[in-house]
Amino acid sequence: MKAKFLILLILLGSGFLQAQDPDAVIFPKPTPTRLAVADFTPKTSSTPDTQTALNVFNQVLLDDLKFSAFFELPSKSFYPLKPLRTPQDVIFENWQVPTLDIDFLAFGSVQVDATVTVVEAYVYDVKTRQQVIGKRYTIGDTTLIRRVAHEFADQVVYELSAGASQGVAKSRIAFSSLKGDSKEIWVMDYDGANGRQISFNGGINKFPEWSADNQMLVYVAKLPTVNRWQLFLHEVDGRPTEIEVTSSYVSSPAFARDGRVAFSSRTQSSREADIFIRPAGGGPARNITNARGIDTSPSWSPTGAQIAFISDRTGGPQVWVMDADGSNLRQLVTEGGHCDSPDWSPDGRFVLYSWQAPRQWKHDIYLAEVATGKLFQLTSGFGTNESPHWSPDGRHIAFQSTRTGTKQIFIMNADGRNLKQVTTYGINESPAWAPYVEANRLGQ
Amino acid sequence: MKRSLYALLVLLIAVTLMIGAGCKKKSTPIARAPVASTDEPSGPPPAVASPTVELNAAPTTIKRGEESKLSWKSTNADSIVIDNGVGNVATQGTVTVAPLESTTFTVTASNSGGQAKASARITVVRDEGPVEIIETDVQALQKAIDEGLVNPVYFAYDSAELSAEAKEILEENSKWFRRYPGARIIVEGHCDERGSEEYNLALGDRRSQSARDYLIQLGIPGDRLEGISYGEERPFVQGSNESAWSKNRRAHFVVR
Numbered sequence: 001m002k003a004k005f006l007i008l009l010i011l012l013g014s015g016f017l018q019a020q021d022p023d024a025v026i027f028p029k030p031t032p033t034r035l036a037v038a039d040f041t042p043k044t045s046s047t048p049d050t051q052t053a054l055n056v057f058n059q060v061l062l063d064d065l066k067f068s069a070f071f072e073l074p075s076k077s078f079y080p081l082k083p084l085r086t087p088q089d090v091i092f093e094n095w096q097v098p099t100l101d102i103d104f105l106a107f108g109s110v111q112v113d114a115t116v117t118v119v120e121a122y123v124y125d126v127k128t129r130q131q132v133i134g135k136r137y138t139i140g141d142t143t144l145i146r147r148v149a150h151e152f153a154d155q156v157v158y159e160l161s162a163g164a165s166q167g168v169a170k171s172r173i174a175f176s177s178l179k180g181d182s183k184e185i186w187v188m189d190y191d192g193a194n195g196r197q198i199s200f201n202g203g204i205n206k207f208p209e210w211s212a213d214n215q216m217l218v219y220v221a222k223l224p225t226v227n228r229w230q231l232f233l234h235e236v237d238g239r240p241t242e243i244e245v246t247s248s249y250v251s252s253p254a255f256a257r258d259g260r261v262a263f264s265s266r267t268q269s270s271r272e273a274d275i276f277i278r279p280a281g282g283g284p285a286r287n288i289t290n291a292r293g294i295d296t297s298p299s300w301s302p303t304g305a306q307i308a309f310i311s312d313r314t315g316g317p318q319v320w321v322m323d324a325d326g327s328n329l330r331q332l333v334t335e336g337g338h339c340d341s342p343d344w345s346p347d348g349r350f351v352l353y354s355w356q357a358p359r360q361w362k363h364d365i366y367l368a369e370v371a372t373g374k375l376f377q378l379t380s381g382f383g384t385n386e387s388p389h390w391s392p393d394g395r396h397i398a399f400q401s402t403r404t405g406t407k408q409i410f411i412m413n414a415d416g417r418n419l420k421q422v423t424t425y426g427i428n429e430s431p432a433w434a435p436y437v438e439a440n441r442l443g444q
Numbered sequence: 445m446k447r448s449l450y451a452l453l454v455l456l457i458a459v460t461l462m463i464g465a466g467c468k469k470k471s472t473p474i475a476r477a478p479v480a481s482t483d484e485p486s487g488p489p490p491a492v493a494s495p496t497v498e499l500n501a502a503p504t505t506i507k508r509g510e511e512s513k514l515s516w517k518s519t520n521a522d523s524i525v526i527d528n529g530v531g532n533v534a535t536q537g538t539v540t541v542a543p544l545e546s547t548t549f550t551v552t553a554s555n556s557g558g559q560a561k562a563s564a565r566i567t568v569v570r571d572e573g574p575v576e577i578i579e580t581d582v583q584a585l586q587k588a589i590d591e592g593l594v595n596p597v598y599f600a601y602d603s604a605e606l607s608a609e610a611k612e613i614l615e616e617n618s619k620w621f622r623r624y625p626g627a628r629i630i631v632e633g634h635c636d637e638r639g640s641e642e643y644n645l646a647l648g649d650r651r652s653q654s655a656r657d658y659l660i661q662l663g664i665p666g667d668r669l670e671g672i673s674y675g676e677e678r679p680f681v682q683g684s685n686e687s688a689w690s691k692n693r694r695a696h697f698v699v700r
Contacts, residue, residue, distance in 0.1 A: 183677075204677055207642065222677075227630055227670050227700070229645075248672050249649040252642045264646060271653050273646040294646040310643060316602065317643045338602075340640030354640060361638040361684065386640055430641065 033160055035071040036095060036102045037062055041083045043111035043120065050112040053145045057110050057119065060146050063191060064153030064169040065106075067420065069395055069413045070161050074100055085109045087122060087131065095126045102126045104160060110145070117142050121152045123159065132159055146193060165393040172434045173398055174198070174208040174217055175409055179426035185219050187236065190391070190398075190411065190433065192422030198234060210434045212257040217432075220250050220263075231263060243278060245285070252297045256280075257435075260324075262298035262307055275309055277324065288326035299344045299351070300324075308332065308342040308351045319353050319368065332368055333375065341387045344370075345394045346435065352388040352397060365399055367414070378416035390414075391433045398422075398431035494560065495521040497553035501564035511542045512566045514549055521553035521560070543568055581626030586699045588620045596696035597655055601689070602639065604650035606658055614655060617697060618662040625668075628700035631656045633673040634680075636689035641675060648673030655695035670700065 039058050042050045066073055080094040084107035095102040108121035116138055123133040133155055137148045147170075154167030171190045176183055182202045188195040199205045203223040210217060217234045228248035234240040245265045251273070253263035259280030264273045267287065273294045276285040289295040293313035300307055307324055310317045319333040319342050333339055338356040340363075345352070351370055354363040362384035367376040379385040383403030390397060391411075398411045404421060409431045412419040497518040506512050515538040518524055524533050527550050533539065541549070543566055550563040588594050594617045597610035606614070621629060633652030635644035652671035660666050681688040 204674075206645075222672070222674070227672050229673070248670070249646070251645045264642070266649070271657070272650060294643065294650065296646045297642040312643075317640075338639055338643070340643050356638065356640070363640065 032072045033070060034101055034103045035065065035073055035156075035160070036079060036100065036105045037065055037073065038079060038084045038105065038107040039076075040108045040110050040119075040121075041085045043085060043109035043118065045111075047112060049142065050110060053112050053117060053142050054110045056145050057149045060149035060191075061106075061153055064150060064167075065156060067191075067396070067411070067418060068153070068157045068165070068167060068169070069418060070157055070165065074102070086120075087124065087134075090124060092124075092126055092129050104132065106156060112142055116140060117145065119145075119148050119152070123156055146189070150189070165395060166436060168391045168393055168396060168433075171392055172214075173409070173411075173422070174210060174432045174434070175423070175428055176206050176208060176219075176430045177423075177426050177428045183427075185217060185234070186428075187217075188422070190422070191420075192409075192424075198236065199232075199240065201240075207252045207430050208432045209254045210432055211255045211259065212435060212437070214434050214437050216255070218253040218255055218261055218263075220253065231261075231265075233261075243282075245276075249273065254298050254300055256300040256304040256324075257302070258304055260300075260304065261285075262300065262309075264294075264296035264298065275307065275326075288322075288324070297341055299342045301344050302346055302348045306344075308344050310340050310342065316358075319351060321351075321370070332370065332373060333366075334373075335375070338363075341389075343389050345390050346392060347394050352390060354386040354388060354399075356384075365397065365416075378412075378414075387430045389431050389433050392436040396433075398433050400429045400431065492555060492557040493520050494558045495519060495553040495555050497521060497524065497551050497560045497562045499526075499549065499551045499562040499564045501549065501566050504565065505567045505569060506542075508544060508568050508570060509542065511540050514539050514541055514564060516551050516562070518551075518553045518560075520555055520557070522555040524551060524553050526551045541566070581624035582699050585620060585624040585627040585629070588624075589697060589699065594620050594697050596694045598690060599651055599693045599695075601636070601693065602647065604633075604647065604654045606654055610655075611658065614658050615662060618659055618664055621659065621664050621668070628668050628670065629664075630698040630700055631659070631669055631671045632678075632696050632698060633671065634678060634692055634694050634696070635676045636692040637676050637679065637684065638689065639676070645673050645675035648675045651693075651695045 040054055065071060078099045084090055095105055103126060104123055105126050106123045108119065110119050119137040121135045122131060125132050135152060135155065139148060150169035153169040157165050157167035168190050172187050173190055174185060174187045177186045183204045184197055185199040185205045185208045186195055186197050198217060201221060201223050203221050205219055205221045208217045208219040215235060217236060220229050220231055222229050229250045231243040231245050231250045231253060232240040233243060247266045247268055250263055250265040253261050255261055261278040263276055265276050266273050272292065273296050274287050275289045275295045275298050276287050278285040291313045293311055295309055295311045297310040298307045305324055306321055308319060308321050311320045316336060316338050317340060318331055319339045320329060321332050322329040332351060337358045339353050342351045342353045349370060351368045353366055355366045356363045363386045364380055365378040365385050365388045367378060383401050385399055385401045388397050388399040395414055396411055397414055398409060400407050401410050407427045407429050408421055409423040409428045410419055410421050495518060497516060499514065499516045501512050501514050503512055517536045521535055524535055525531065526533055528547055530539055546567045548563050548565040550561055553560045595613050597613050631652045633648035635648050639647065652673055656669045656671045659669055679692040681691045
């Protein structure tokens with residue numbers, strides 16, 4: 001208690017920790033939506049295959065909707081016992097009792113037959129008794145059942161948030177993973193399922209980032225037989241292509257939505273890292289910083305007009321912001337210590353970063369409001385927490401943490417709650433959550 | 445008595461061989477009746493004349509893989525043998541040899557009256573092309589590194605400045621680099637686990653650069669020195685304490 005008080009005093013004394021609840025700033029929602037997710041049931045017969053598919057579907061759907069951070073989900077122990085299969089089975093009064101007081105009810109059925117699996121999924125407004133969503137998904141392969149649960153979860157989030165979010169259940173995360181001797185680029189579902197290796201060069205592959213269309217990854221690699229870092233563009237379903245740079249050092253690349261790539265490198269003659277921008281169509285990259293000191297970790301603002309980055313030109317590495325031509329430079333975070341990995345939020349309001357206090361060795365995740373410079377601490381406690389990255393809807397954050405021993409990837413709400421570990425095997429770092437693909441936006 | 449006689453015999457043969465080895469171009473017959481006759485010091489005079497033999501090599505110096513020609517002449521010999529795998533030969537002739545190492549060929553001519561020997565040495569020199577010299581320097585520098593004669597330099601936290609001690613180490617290292625000009629050197633920059641991934645990759649690059657720059661100042665050509673950063677990817681020592689960290693903040697040297 002005493003120790004806690006002391007820490008609070010120190011933080012307040014340094015003017016660092018703001019009194020605001022980040023929840024109030026990031027999620028201004030007056031009354032939370034109360035959602036019940038009844039277990040889906042077999043449509044015609046409870047075969048073993050149907051039961052297996054149902055177990056997966058119900059778990060994935062519930063996990064997705066819980067993690068979405070849009071709903072209050074009352075405990076299933078309060079639910080009426082009668083299984084729901086079709087809308088005719090619903091007795092709305094049973095969901096309006098005071099212990100439940102449900103706004104919306106999700107339910108449906110899964111049936112696996114010899115050649116086809118059918119999922120029927122509904123959401124009803126309990127008060128108006130109107131159908132909000134009625135979907136029928138048909139798949140030929142039950143291994144896609146997770147995908148259907150994700151699709152439906154995103155549909156629920158989209159409809160019940162009135163379009164505020166498209167959901168993240170279908171989204172993917174690229175990351176760097178050390179398994180055995182080599183550190184390769186991998187891609188997985190946001191919840192850690194369906195991991196797939198992308199690079200196979202046997203070297204050290206780091207700092208993946210997605211293109212706006214989700215077709216391409218950009219990352220850097222130190223191959224076993226090549227004595228320099230190389231910058232690679234890699235089609236997720238294809239092969240890597242090297243982008244030439246001017247020295248043996250290249251790091252932390254990032255795609256703008258229009259295809260420009262910002263990265264940290266240096267010229268042969270310069271001694272320190274600068275920020276370079278490669279034009280969208282290719283061609284020689286342009287150096288846009290030339291101050292003394294290290295400039296690295298560029299992150300584009302959503303419009304591509306500005307770049308947040310790390311520079312140690314005034315001492316320790318701090319978060320700076322500039323226009324994409326290098327002008328209008330200003331320091332965003334001025335707390336001393338050691339900052340890195342800035343990531344600009346999809347709505348442009350915030351920059352996430354990791355911060356290591358002076359004379360400390362562990363980092364925590366922080367949020368800076370770009371307009372005001374207000375800072376919010378999102379992680380604390382055991383282990384070092386680094387490399388934060390926004391989810392595509394800006395309501396969640398992926399990062400790496402050593403809180404369970406080795407470096408692993410975690411996801412959480414943007415207010416620091418709802419923490420979930422999504423990798424366990426190997427050493428996993430630098431998560432990059434794929435952005436939304438504009439053309440595929442739901443409801444358009 | 446017997447023992448000292450035997451020693452005398454060994455000595456005589458050794459002297460004979462040394463004389464033989466000493467004659468490179470002009471080989472001299474080295475048949476010596478007294479040597480042959482030591483077997484029967486008190487016997488009657490030989491019934492037949494002692495053999496004589498001459499052996500020449502041309503050229504006497506070759507590169508590895510090249511050939512040389514041995515030629516010999518003899519008198520009064522019943523059998524002629526050349527060692528080192530040549531075997532029985534005619535009383536005179538030539539044979540082509542291609543020894544891999546420097547070799548002394550000895551021909552032995554004998555008949556019932558005794559033996560005569562002659563020798564010719566072929567010296568094999570290593571190919572003096574650039575490839576082999578680089579290999580030698582690479583190996584020699586690797587050995588110097590393995591033996592701790594070339595050392596890493598260490599840095600303070602978040603710094604790429606060379607301390608006085610680091611400069612001394614680099615000066616010592618530069619002597620070895622200068623001594624083996626055929627070896628290229630990778631200057632690796634490393635960081636401890638504090639700081640952050642991206643910044644440390646840049647800091648490791650800066651450490652590599654400052655060590656490399658100082659070596660260039662000391663006269664090592666820049667094209668022999670390749671810089672690379674490993675950031676915090678390759679710690680020397682595992683552990684989250686200053687003793688581990690201080691060993692991991694380094695620039696160290698690897699033969700290309």
